[in-house]
Amino acid sequence: MAVSLIITGFMGSGKTTVARELAGSLGWRFRDADDEAERRMGMTIREAFERIGEKGFREVEEEVVMGLLDEPAQQSEGTVIALGGGAVTSDRIRRRLADEPLVIFIDVDVDTAYDRAADGTRPLAADRQQFEQLFRQRQELYRSVAARVVESRGLDVNALGERIREIVEEGDVDNP
Numbered sequence: 001m002a003v004s005l006i007i008t009g010f011m012g013s014g015k016t017t018v019a020r021e022l023a024g025s026l027g028w029r030f031r032d033a034d035d036e037a038e039r040r041m042g043m044t045i046r047e048a049f050e051r052i053g054e055k056g057f058r059e060v061e062e063e064v065v066m067g068l069l070d071e072p073a074q075q076s077e078g079t080v081i082a083l084g085g086g087a088v089t090s091d092r093i094r095r096r097l098a099d100e101p102l103v104i105f106i107d108v109d110v111d112t113a114y115d116r117a118a119d120g121t122r123p124l125a126a127d128r129q130q131f132e133q134l135f136r137q138r139q140e141l142y143r144s145v146a147a148r149v150v151e152s153r154g155l156d157v158n159a160l161g162e163r164i165r166e167i168v169e170e171g172d173v174d175n176p
């Protein structure tokens with residue numbers, strides 16, 4: 001059965017960029033939960049927050065992520081999955097992630113995260129104070145699902161990808 005490498009972390013931690021890069025270098029498939037959710041909804045996440053609210057978006061996100069986590073079982077090659085930053089707020093997703101050996105939390109500092117995330121596409125990055133509060137609240141959730149934490153400070157995307165690749169190749173990650 002093929003494995004999944006699951007990348008989690010706050011908005012602006014570089015999950016999507018690193019996951020795409022890793023998939024390329026490992027020769028694995030790449031899946032981005034936000035992209036899949038937008039495709040499923042037929043609208044952007046920003047539009048979804050306006051039209052169906054955050055709750056509506058979370059319901060779609062939960063279904064999409066559960067589906068992505070089950071996909072590799074039918075594949076022969078590995079998959080790198082970038083989760084949306086809020087996926088860990090779902091109990092169902094957190095319980096499912098507990099079965100996965102390769103969940104990597106990219107730990108980022110809040111200033112870097114905000115600089116990257118406040119690009120107008122993320123409804124929860126519109127207000128800095130709210131962003132920082134959410135950042136603090138989420139830390140425990142990311143740590144609770146992560147098999148390994150990768151500190152991203154000082155690492156560019158290539159170095160970060162390299163660090164995660166080493167972890168995968170060491171093969172010494174465990175369920176939390």
Ligand code: S3P
Pocket residue numbers: 009010011012015016034045083084085086087121122123124
């Ligand atoms: C969110 C993170 C976003 C996206 C949505 C909500 C969050 O994904 O799913 O805007 O609640 O943290 P990224 O972490 O990929 O930006």
